[in-house]
Structure formats: C-alpha cells, structure tokens
C-alpha cells in the first residue's frame with residue numbers, strides 16, 4: 031500500500047466514524063436510554079448516560095483532531111513534503127511513518143522535542159490519550175451533584 035493510499039483510507043475511515051458519532055450525540059437522551067422520560071429515571075442512570083455521552087464527545091474531538099492531521103499529511107504529500115521531518119529536513123524513518131501515519135517529525139527530533147516539553151514521543155497518539163484522561167476527570171467531578 032502506498033502512503034497516500036493509506037492516508038486517504040484513514041481519512042475516509044475517520045470521516046465515517048465522526049459522522050456516526052455525531053449522529054449518536056444528536057439523539058435525544060431519553061431515546062437512547064430507552065426510558066419514557068428523563069424524570070422517570072433514576073438519577074444514577076441519567077448520570078451514567080451523560081457520562082457515556084461526554085466520553086463520546088471527548089472521543090469525537092480526538093477523532094476530529096486526527097482527521098485534521100491526516101488532512102495536513104495529505105497536503106504535505108501533495109507538495110512533496112510527506113515523510114520529511116519538519117524540523118531537520120531529513121527523511122522520517124519508514125517504521126515510524128508506518129506507526130504514526132501523520133507524524134511530521136523524525137524520531138530523533140521527536141525525542142528532542144519530548145525532552146524539552148516532557149511530552150510523549152509519539153505525540154499524535156499519546157497526547158490525544160492524555161487529553162481524554164483529563165476530560166474524563168473533569169466530567170466525573172461535574173456529575174457529583176447526582177449523588
């Protein structure tokens with residue numbers, strides 16, 4: 031599979047997942063829990079439903095972020111910059127590109143960047159995961175009033 035084919039495939043995948051998630055989120059709460067109305071439900075059920083939804087929202091943001099990066103990578107590909115490190119101008123290792131399709135840094139530059147900012151080396155994937163953790167913690171705290 032060529033790089034550009036992989037990028038387009040990932041782009042399509044992401045667009046489909048995002049569309050599906052957006053449709054899920056648009057559904058009224060009472061409908062997706064299968065109850066008559068919000069007021070008939072135990073507050074804890076509503077809380078867990080809301081929690082699931084917030085998780086979906088967080089995931090959606092991450093997917094949109096990834097799509098943005100994949101689009102960037104396609105742009106770079108079209109201008110002949112794909113697979114070339116943004117920082118040092120050397121070719122990015124093939125294995126690294128295969129692991130992080132939309133990376134803009136070679137592993138050496140990524141490591142240096144990590145030292146400076148204490149961010150994980152696989153910046154695209156791991157920083158997304160970190161954002162998700164943070165979001166969930168805030169949401170959990172936000173729902174304490176249900177207890």
Ligand SMILES: [Zn+2]
Nearest residue numbers: 115118136139
């Ligand atoms: Zn580099």
